[in-house]
Amino acid sequence: MSTQTTSPAERTALLPVIPPNVARATATAGGVLTAASAFLAWTWTSAFPGDLTISGYPGGLQVLTLVAGVLTALFGLASYGVRGTRWLAPAGANGPVLLLALGALGTTWYTLLAISAELGGLANWEPGAWFAAIASVLAVVGALGLPFDEKAAASLGAPAPGATPLQQAWHTVRLALAPRPLRAAKRVPAYQEILIIVGILGLGLLVFTYGIGTAYGELFVGFLILAAFGVAAASKAGLLARASEITSRYRGVTMAGAFVAAALFPFTQTDDQYATVGVNILIFATVALGLNIVVGLAGLLDLGYVAFLGVGAYAAALVSGATASSIGVHFPFWAAVLTGAVASMVFGVAIGAPTLRLRGDYLAIVTLGFGEIFRIAVNNMDGKSGPDVTNGSNGIPNIPDVNIFGLDLGATHDIGGFTLGRFANYYLLMLLITAIVVLVFSRSGDSRIGRAWVAIREDETAALAMGINGFKVKLIAFALGASLAGLAGTVQAHVQYTVVPDPYQFAGPVPPNSAFLLAAVVLGGMGTISGPLLGAALLYLIPYKLQFMQDYQLLLFGVALVVLMRLRPEGMIASRRQKLEFHEDDEELLGPDPVAATGTEDSVGLSKAGA
Structure with a gap:
């Protein structure tokens, strides 16, 4: 393990009073503790969806907290420059650590507040819930002390004179989200890049399947919170740009693979x-x-x-061949498809011809x-009101x-x-x-x-x-x-x-x-x-x-x-x-x-x- 020092170009932090190494350690430890909290019971009753009463086995929204905590810890290690983790952040790991810590905080506290709202107060929190709440806050506090790119700060400019605290906070958020140039990447053999594309598509299928299959609304809201911060962190880390570099070299493979994954x-x-x-x-x-x-x-x-x-x-x-059709014909599907496409095209031309000279x-x-x-x-x-073609408001069943x-x-x-x-x-x-x-x-x-x-x-x-x-x-x-x-x-x-x-x-x-x-x-x-x-x-x-x-x-x-x-x-x-x-x-x-x-x-x- 090697510890990175703060360069002159990176000395802008949201909480500059925290030394960078202490901030990295705090954020990483907070991520680990947040992930560990998912293995504790958060409430005493199974009335809350997902049954968060079992210790040693994450359930429901605890799974999202576990994922968020693990990712925060991994990017925290990448900010240290630990061997095997630097590929996670080709554009720097400090910003992604903050975003993922905020994602863990949002997912965890949303779950805890939902428990309070649905079950009737903080009395329904078990010690594991308090542990999760403190651990997620700890990760954010550490991430706020990490240095950010001063070049991005220069491009955004300083807050306007007399800016309100809210405007200053918004400026710091924009600073954390500002893009950074990527480190030069070493080319790998073509088959490895294609395997990377397969992995990206597989991850996309997994995330989509999980999101669409969420069994209840609270779980889907937690998924949205984590997904939003996760995508923002991947973009800030340069992973999305790096993935685009690879997929741009294999457009046909990427497109075919995307449809295979969807199928x-x-x-x-x-x-x-x-x-x-x-x-x-x-x-x-x-x-x-x-x-x-x-x-x-x-x-x-x-x-x-x-x-x-x-x-x-x-x-x-x-x-x-619908029973209520006024035409009474039954075309094969390919002919019906052509009929629908041609009919829409005719209407498009009929509407566009007299109107497209407008702007x-x-x-x-x-x-x-x-x-x-x-x-x-x-x-x-x-x-009744017109010719019998569409069966009016009753439609064609x-x-x-x-x-x-x-x-x-x-x-x-x-x-x-x-x-x-x-x-x-x-x-x-x-x-x-x-x-x-x-x-x-x-x-x-x-x-x-x-x-x-x-x-x-x-x-x-x-x-x-x-x-x-x-x-x-x-x-x-x-x-x-x-x-x-x-x-x-x-x-x-x-x-x-x-x-x-x-x-x-x-x-x-x-x-x-x-x-x-x-x-x-x-x-x-x-x-x-x-x-x-x-x-x-x-x-x-x-x-x-x-x-x-x-x-x-x-x-x-x-x-x-x-x-x-x-x-x-x-x-x-x-x-x-x-x-x-x-x-x-x-x-x-x-x-x-x-x-x-x-x-x-x-x-x-x-x-x-x-x-």
């Missing part, structure tokens, strides 16, 4: 409960990726995009009106299950000893369609038309001056985005057995709707592939898991979104262009593009777009 999800489940959530997340994510072409690449603000999902769903319902807010208002017109129109096509090559997706199937239910079958089908949409997005984004979209998004006047046909290019984006939403709509119609007009509105408590779709694109990262997929997954999963909070569900959800966008306005996964737009002062600290493997290249000149 393994149903095989990790014992029943169909969470496969239902999985297939709905994929539908939401696929539609968000289609909207990303319109908003993220072409820069067209579409507030009625969910209507194209509805067009695809209704078109598929009408031609798939900005005017285009947004027109598309918002189209979304409302669609919902009202399908409500009125009931044979009894849509039969998909049958592909004699395989009934509505039935249960055994594969390799694993039983896949109805929703697991549709999950795999939707995953295939998502792969097609990702391929279309990637190829179109990297093409000449994709470069033209980006040129128009950045400066339409300059793009027109370079010879780009703005109206034609925008109409193609509108039509392509609409057809991709129609593809997802055809699967949604079969998954839900019925299609009704109510979900296809601008805003509502349950996604997908236009507001949630737009939020998924902006929150995830505009112009990238993985950004909207991640944003859509979170925006669907979080409200679904927070239903136990009832009236406070959307309030807490909105607060979380505001905080996240304040901390990361460019989105969770952003291209280098977007990072530079929002963090111009930190340009020298940004390092390599963190989405080289998953985003589209949008830094090509206008001359290439117009070529």
Whole structure:
């Protein structure tokens, strides 16, 4: 073990009165003690979910505290420079130690406060709970004494004269989160880098499976707290940037591995409960990726995009042999998919042709009106207020299950000893369609038309001056985005057995709707592939898991979104262009593009777009 000394470039600490070595020892010991506290009983009754009454065996939320404590201790050792741990922090370990200590504190104290609230006071805390509370605070106190990068402090500047204590605290938080350049990495053989990619994807599958399978709301909230601080720590440590460097060299392997990992999800489940959530997340994510072409690449603000999902769903319902269909035909699934996609594309062209000469807010208002017109129109096509096409507010029920090559997706199937239910079958089908949409997005984004979209998004006047046909290019984006939403709509119609007009509105408590779709694109990262997929997954999963909070569900959800966008306005996964737009002062600290493997290249000149 070797002890690092504080260099002149690293002498800024949140609690400078604590010597650096004492701070490292305190933070590391606090992490160890926090992890050890998970093996003690925290309460006396099993009435609290997870049964935290057993000593020697962590249960429920104690598992999250255990993980947070272990990670805090590991990064504490990395801050010492212990052999075998330095790879954890290629950009420095001090900041990640603070973030992980805060994650351990948040998870632990959330659990203890939940025990008090649900069981009736601090009297329900066992000695193990008090031990956990003190240990988690100890880790944070030690982490606050660690030195931070003075170069980052210089880029952020000093707090404004007369700043309030709250503003000063916010400045120190930004200091702790400021990016740092990575240490030069030694190249390893290709097979080792591919194994690293496999490990990253396996870890992602494990985290997603755990999060989606949380059995009760309190456990999911604790998971969110730990996941948020864990991702922030990984980013601060440079692990995410390092992973992006590796995946950028093997884009095909990374993309194929990601879909293989996603396909393994149903095989990790014992029943169909969470496969239902999985297939709905994929539908939401696929539609968000289609909207990303319109908003993220072409820069067209579409507030009625969910209507194209509805067009695809209704078109598929009408031609798939539903008993209430006014057409009375039964197309095979591949024909129904094409029908839904083509119908949505036609509507996209019909709406885009007269409106895409508008810009900005005017285009947004027109598309918002189209979304409302669609919902009202399908409500009125009931044979009374209008023609009998959609059965009005009753919708089109009894849509039969998909049958592909004699395989009934509505039935249960055994594969390799694993039983896949109805929703697991549709999950795999939707995953295939998502792969097609990702391929279309990637190829179109990297093409000449994709470069033209980006040129128009950045400066339409300059793009027109370079010879780009703005109206034609925008109409193609509108039509392509609409057809991709129609593809997802055809699967949604079969998954839900019925299609009704109510979900296809601008805003509502349950996604997908236009507001949630737009939020998924902006929150995830505009112009990238993985950004909207991640944003859509979170925006669907979080409200679904927070239903136990009832009236406070959307309030807490909105607060979380505001905080996240304040901390990361460019989105969770952003291209280098977007990072530079929002963090111009930190340009020298940004390092390599963190989405080289998953985003589209949008830094090509206008001359290439117009070529």
